[in-house]
Amino acid sequence: MRAIVAGAAFGGLTAAVSVTAVGRAWASCDVGVNAAANTGALLFLVPVIWLAAAVPLTVLHGALGRTRPRTAFTAGLLFTLWFTWFLVTWLGMPDTYPDPVCPGNVPPWWPGFLPA
Numbered sequence: 793m794r795a796i797v798a799g800a801a802f803g804g805l806t807a808a809v810s811v812t813a814v815g816r817a818w819a820s821c822d823v824g825v826n827a828a829a830n831t832g833a834l835l836f837l838v839p840v841i842w843l844a845a846a847v848p849l850t851v852l853h854g855a856l857g858r859t860r861p862r863t864a865f866t867a868g869l870l871f872t873l874w875f876t877w878f879l880v881t882w883l884g885m886p887d888t889y890p891d892p893v894c895p896g897n898v899p900p901w902w903p904g905f906l907p908a
Contacts, residue, residue, distance in 0.1 A: 795854035802872050803844075806872050811841065813884060820899035821885075821894035837883075841879060845872065852868060
């Protein structure tokens, strides 16, 4: 039961942060038709991202949580950070979108030390 709760919590965190960052990247780089269409697309992606993050985290926590709870928490946190970075760079910064506002389709607020 604790594995399901941990997976749902980390999955929800991943979905919320990813959708927020992708929305900000789209708004900064003027991606999409308008704000309403972008919001609709992002709201559709929230449950998909939540499930895509929650299932591996539930399995991870179920496998490691009983014997090594700190290792399970650390691995879950690292997976959450990696998956969030992957989603933001994959969905939020499309390479094929021509955009004069953001050079290289990378928003100006994106930290330089993180690869995009």
